[in-house]
Amino acid sequence: MLALIAGQGALPRAVAEASTERPLICALEPHAPEGLTVDRSFRVERLGGFLHWLRRKGVRRICMCGRVQRPELRLSRLDWRTALMLPAMRRALKRGDDGALRIVISLLEEQGFEIVGAHEAAPSLLPPEGVPTRAQPDEAARAAALLGDRVSAEQGARDFGQACVIRDTELLAREDDATGTDAMIDALTGAEGGVLYKAEKPGQDTRVDLPVIGPRTARGAIRAGLAGIVVSAGGVMVLDRGEVLSLLDEAGLFLWVRERP
Numbered sequence: 102m103l104a105l106i107a108g109q110g111a112l113p114r115a116v117a118e119a120s121t122e123r124p125l126i127c128a129l130e131p132h133a134p135e136g137l138t139v140d141r142s143f144r145v146e147r148l149g150g151f152l153h154w155l156r157r158k159g160v161r162r163i164c165m166c167g168r169v170q171r172p173e174l175r176l177s178r179l180d181w182r183t184a185l186m187l188p189a190m191r192r193a194l195k196r197g198d199d200g201a202l203r204i205v206i207s208l209l210e211e212q213g214f215e216i217v218g219a220h221e222a223a224p225s226l227l228p229p230e231g232v233p234t235r236a237q238p239d240e241a242a243r244a245a246a247l248l249g250d251r252v253s254a255e256q257g258a259r260d261f262g263q264a265c266v267i268r269d270t271e272l273l274a275r276e277d278d279a280t281g282t283d284a285m286i287d288a289l290t291g292a293e294g295g296v297l298y299k300a301e302k303p304g305q306d307t308r309v310d311l312p313v314i315g316p317r318t319a320r321g322a323i324r325a326g327l328a329g330i331v332v333s334a335g336g337v338m339v340l341d342r343g344e345v346l347s348l349l350d351e352a353g354l355f356l357w358v359r360e361r362p
Contacts, residue, residue: 102160103120103222104127104162104163105120105126108129109132109134110313111317112167112338112340113166114136115226119223120223121222125155125160126140128141130143132169144178146175149181149184150182161214163217164217165308186208190208216308216309228342230360231358232358234346234354241268241328242329244269244270245295248267249296249300250300253265254303261275261276261277264276264282273291274292283317286321286322293327297327299312299331301336301337311337311338312337312338313337314332314337315340316348320348323352328355330349330355331357333358339356
């Protein structure tokens, strides 16, 4: 049985609806996922008891998706099962996002669970390689994609965000992990003709925090006057793909699902 630990944003609902099996919906308090009925919520101080409950329900696989704010750990609220995990949990709360996720994955695996990526639970969210829009990338877009590869490698090494905006060979904006891709696009000025580049961080564990774009991303790119969007094949999920393509086609933007060299 699969448990979906759902954070904020549109991704958890999309994964639940596209999943090949009906998942058990769980959420970390005090946040509730959008458009989903939660079967079980839990506090971080009760993580051990929550995992024990999952095992009793027959859950063997866990998918974590959606935005989650780093919780505050209150020692006075720990149950005894969670207290046994306290050293690892403290290390996770002190790390950057990537380091914290690696510790969380290791912690769940030590408890006997298999961690499943959102794209594995709902493979239809990964678009095939190619250009599904009527507009096609030109030479300037190809040059921007190559620079995007280098920026992505740098951002991954520094535990930054997964997206940037490039025009020709000029880097116009970087994603801030605290705000996200859509906020970066909304803040753009003077980016007409630029390209949104988004990819998983090199070396990233793709079972968690795989990048996502959706209709809001497309609308933001259109408002900013961008020429198109480049995403890595197998590394970025597209929510409501039909709506995204319709929006981009109407505005004359391209979507390039590109295999990184």
